[in-house]
Amino acid sequence: MRILFIGDVVGKPGREIVRRAVAGLVIELDLDLVVANGENAAGGSGITPSIYRELIAAGVDAVTLGDHVYRRKEIYAVLEGETNIVKPANLPSESIGRDWAVVQGRKGTSVGVACLLGRLFMKPVDSPWQAADRVLAEIPSDVRVRLIDFHAEATSDMQLMGRYLDGRVTAVLGTHTHVPTADECILPQGTAFQCDVGMTGPYESIIGRRIDRVMQTTLTGLPTEFEVATEDVRLCGTIFEADPESGRATAVQRVCITEADLPRLEALGRDS
Numbered sequence: 316m317r318i319l320f321i322g323d324v325v326g327k328p329g330r331e332i333v334r335r336a337v338a339g340l341v342i343e344l345d346l347d348l349v350v351a352n353g354e355n356a357a358g359g360s361g362i363t364p365s366i367y368r369e370l371i372a373a374g375v376d377a378v379t380l381g382d383h384v385y386r387r388k389e390i391y392a393v394l395e396g397e398t399n400i401v402k403p404a405n406l407p408s409e410s411i412g413r414d415w416a417v418v419q420g421r422k423g424t425s426v427g428v429a430c431l432l433g434r435l436f437m438k439p440v441d442s443p444w445q446a447a448d449r450v451l452a453e454i455p456s457d458v459r460v461r462l463i464d465f466h467a468e469a470t471s472d473m474q475l476m477g478r479y480l481d482g483r484v485t486a487v488l489g490t491h492t493h494v495p496t497a498d499e500c501i502l503p504q505g506t507a508f509q510c511d512v513g514m515t516g517p518y519e520s521i522i523g524r525r526i527d528r529v530m531q532t533t534l535t536g537l538p539t540e541f542e543v544a545t546e547d548v549r550l551c552g553t554i555f556e557a558d559p560e561s562g563r564a565t566a567v568q569r570v571c572i573t574e575a576d577l578p579r580l581e582a583l584g585r586d587s
């Protein structure tokens with residue numbers, strides 16, 4: 316089966332390209348499942364119930380989150396009520412939301428999905444290593460295909476998580492830095508890995524925000540509003556192919572969709 320994992324969807328530009336591209340991508344790339352990180356979908360930080368529904372309506376089957384999970388408190392009810400959206404599993408055990416989800420691919424294969432936060436250069440959270448062990452033990456054992464979104468800042472942390480889970484999950488794919496890395500591979504025990512799949516949003520930016528605003532604040536120390544940028548919008552993510560029996564990854568490939576691809580993908584999506 317073929318699964319597309321879409322990196323951090325940033326603000327309205329990110330949501331727009333998801334809305335316009337995903338149905339066509341499902342056809343063109345013969346996808347069985349689409350998962351997206353939605354932590355920046357609402358104005359660049361957090362996610363709301365209507366935006367969650369917008370992503371699902373666009374063809375996203377499951378949503379992962381990150382350090383901005385609780386930025387918009389309207390999402391709490393969705394985190395408690397819906398079965399296809401996960402919060403980071405190494406937040407305190409009292410935190411709202413589910414630590415893992417099992418969703419169905421288009422041909423009926425069950426896929427386990429979870430996300431974890433890194434600790435290097437990030438706010439203190441519980442051990443992602445222990446949380447990974449716990450989540451993998453909790454997901455029903457007949458669910459062989461498993462995707463872990465590791466939401467982390469440091470490439471060393473990300474590589475370590477790849478090695479820690481090699482052979483135990485189908486894919487460890489990173490998010491959070493908003494910059495795609497060129498290191499996608501299948502690790503020795505059969506886990507697809509990439510430090511960061513990149514963001515889905517405006518690349519003429521500083522990780523999604525207006526360059527002038529970030530520059531001004533950085534140079535002067537004076538606060539500004541870090542508005543979401545608008546130009547050079549791309550959908551970045553990574554596709555991996557999984558053997559449903561063994562849960563091993565058999566192929567991995569980066570995807571970068573630009574605005575130039577949209578007429579073709581929209582036409583394909585309309586025909587579906």
Ligand SMILES: [Fe+2]
Nearest residue numbers: 323354355491
């Ligand atoms: Fe992010």
Ligand SMILES: [Fe+2]
Nearest residue numbers: 381382383491
């Ligand atoms: Fe993040």
